[in-house]
Amino acid sequence: MIDWVLLLVPLLALPIVLLFRFVGCGYDGVGTGVFPAPKYPEYILADPAAPPPGLVKHPEVRPNKNDVVAYWRLIDPVNIHVTGNIETKGPAKDERGFQDGIYVAQGTPFEKPEPVDAIPPSPGSDYTQPGSESGDQSLIASEPLVRCRSFKGEHIEVPFKDGLYPDQFSIEVWVLPKFPTDHDFEHTLVTAGGRYRPPLDPSPSAGLHGFSIVADRTGHWQVRFPNIGDLFSNPPAATLNKTHLVVTVTSESGQSRVRLFINAQERLPPSNLVFYSPPKGAPLLIGAESTHADPTLPTVAHRPLYGFLQELAIYRKPLSLNEIENHFTIGNGTAVS
Numbered sequence: 001m002i003d004w005v006l007l008l009v010p011l012l013a014l015p016i017v018l019l020f021r022f023v024g025c026g027y028d029g030v031g032t033g034v035f036p037a038p039k040y041p042e043y044i045l046a047d048p049a050a051p052p053p054g055l056v057k058h059p060e061v062r063p064n065k066n067d068v069v070a071y072w073r074l075i076d077p078v079n080i081h082v083t084g085n086i087e088t089k090g091p092a093k094d095e096r097g098f099q100d101g102i103y104v105a106q107g108t109p110f111e112k113p114e115p116v117d118a119i120p121p122s123p124g125s126d127y128t129q130p131g132s133e134s135g136d137q138s139l140i141a142s143e144p145l146v147r148c149r150s151f152k153g154e155h156i157e158v159p160f161k162d163g164l165y166p167d168q169f170s171i172e173v174w175v176l177p178k179f180p181t182d183h184d185f186e187h188t189l190v191t192a193g194g195r196y197r198p199p200l201d202p203s204p205s206a207g208l209h210g211f212s213i214v215a216d217r218t219g220h221w222q223v224r225f226p227n228i229g230d231l232f233s234n235p236p237a238a239t240l241n242k243t244h245l246v247v248t249v250t251s252e253s254g255q256s257r258v259r260l261f262i263n264a265q266e267r268l269p270p271s272n273l274v275f276y277s278p279p280k281g282a283p284l285l286i287g288a289e290s291t292h293a294d295p296t297l298p299t300v301a302h303r304p305l306y307g308f309l310q311e312l313a314i315y316r317k318p319l320s321l322n323e324i325e326n327h328f329t330i331g332n333g334t335a336v337s
Contacts, residue, residue, distance in 0.1 A: 037330045040140045044071060044313060044327070045095060057329045058322040069164065069314040071095040072156070072286070074149040076103070092156045092286075101158035101286065104301070139174040139242055139310040141333025148176070148310035155288035155301050165192065165210075165278040168256075170248045170315040172324075174331060176308040177215065177240050187215040187238075188289045188303045189245070190312070193226060193279030195293040210279030212289065213247055214303075223247055223258055223271070231271040236262050244328045248318035249276060259318070264328035266321070286312060 038054025046053050046063035053063075072092050092101035139148045158164070171190060179187050193210015197203065208227035215238040216222045216230070223231045246261040256276035259266055282295035288304040290297075311331070319327075328334075 037142050037333065040142050040311065040327075040330050041071075041073060041095060043330055044068065044311075054330075056326040057334075058326050061320070061322050061326055063323075063326075065096070067315050067317055068096050069166065069169070069316050070098045070158070071311075071313040072101060072158075073146075074156075074310050074312060075146045076149075092158070094158075099158055099161045099164060101156040101284070103154060104157055104299070105154045137308075139176060139308060140331045142330055146310075148174075148308045150308050151287045151305045153288075153304045153306075155299075155304065156286035157299055158284040158286070160281050160283050162280075164284065164314070165280060166316040167276075167278060168249060168251050168316070168318055170246060170317065170319040171213065171312070172244075172246045172315070172319070172327065173312040174242065174244055174310045176242045177238050177306070178308070179215070179306040184217045186217050186303045187305045187307070188285070188287065189213040189215065189305060189309075190284065190286055191289045192284045192295070193277075193282045194290070194295045195226065196282070196296055198280040198282075206294075207277065209277040210282060210295075211249075211276070213245070215305075221245065221260065221262065223260055225274060225276060227277060228274050231258050231274065232260065232268055234268060235260065236267045242332075244324075244331060246319060246324050246327075250318040261321075261324050263332075264321070264325045 038052070038056065042053045043056070043063050045065040045068065048062055048064040048066065052059065072094055074092060076090060076093055090103060092103055094100050137148060138144050138146045140146070173189065175189065177187070179185070191210070191212040191214075193208070195206050195208050197206045198209060201207075208225075210226055212224040212226075214222050214224065216235075219238055220235040221238050222235050225231065244261075244263050248259045248261070250257050250259070252273060255273040257273055258271040258276075260268065279295065283299065285299065285301070287309065288301035290299040291302050292298075292300055
């Protein structure tokens with residue numbers, strides 16, 4: 001009997017020894033002391049009542065899917081449909097389930113560009129041919145097996161739906177530019193609005209509404225309100241590197257203040273207080289803008305983006321710096337120890 005007890009004691013003690021091995025460090029399966037990052041989409045769409053999906057730089061910040069208006073991962077398969085001279089490639093799925101977009105390629109504006117919007121040369125590419133395809137990589141480190149969307153003249157159109165444009169909001173996206181930055185050509189990341197009279201607008205005449213996020217003709221990221229113009233006098237350069245870009249719009253004293261974050265850094269002062277008019281009734285365009293100032297007219301795309309996009313989200317609040325840092329470190333594969 002005593003012999004059996006002597007044999008069992010070491011076996012019973014082994015789990016306790018192994019447990020103490022990991023006390024005071026993060027468990028990652030091999031005892032390295034590094035916590036694995038959560039999956040990016042699981043974090044963005046986390047249930048606030050559920051346990052956090054993983055450890056992040058600022059664990060006191062709890063992600064909340066209810067803060068998300070819409071979230072397009074832009075990793076959809078290509079399903080081509082042709083109607084007249086307009087080619088659509090199936091839906092751009094909204095992971096939040098609010099409003100899907102549609103991939104659209106319109107050939108004429110790109111094959112016969114106006115001189116002011118001429119597509120710059122890009123040796124070795126087919127940038128002058130409209131269309132897009134799945135990229136050859138993921139822009140999200142925690143999602144290495146998915147492929148981003150490669151834009152080469154195509155755009156996405158998200159039809160207007162009430163609630164798409166909150167008075168306070170954030171737009172977040174991962175982008176890998178492929179365009180030359182010295183060709184005096186503007187590349188549109190996201191835009192909505194223009195000169196028009198929104199539904200239920202009691203004013204007697206059309207006005208200017210909405211916003212645009214672009215890489216301007218000088219090769220810098222810029223935020224623009226059509227009723228104001230460019231909001232930043234010294235914006236950051238659009239480098240040819242993977243970039244996490246966030247624009248926040250905060251209501252203050254009946255006006256709005258805009259901030260631009262590049263890779264979780266606010267590299268320039270926030271904008272002055274300006275008047276922001278939500279583009280109610282206008283579609284959201286991703287990857288191009290329309291030649292029509294009135295967004296109620298059919299889109300005629302120009303100033304297209306040349307590059308890769310992934311994980312574009314609209315939030316119904318201005319994201320805090322800590323929230324932005326959490327998203328950046330997850331997407332960029334920065335370990336938390």
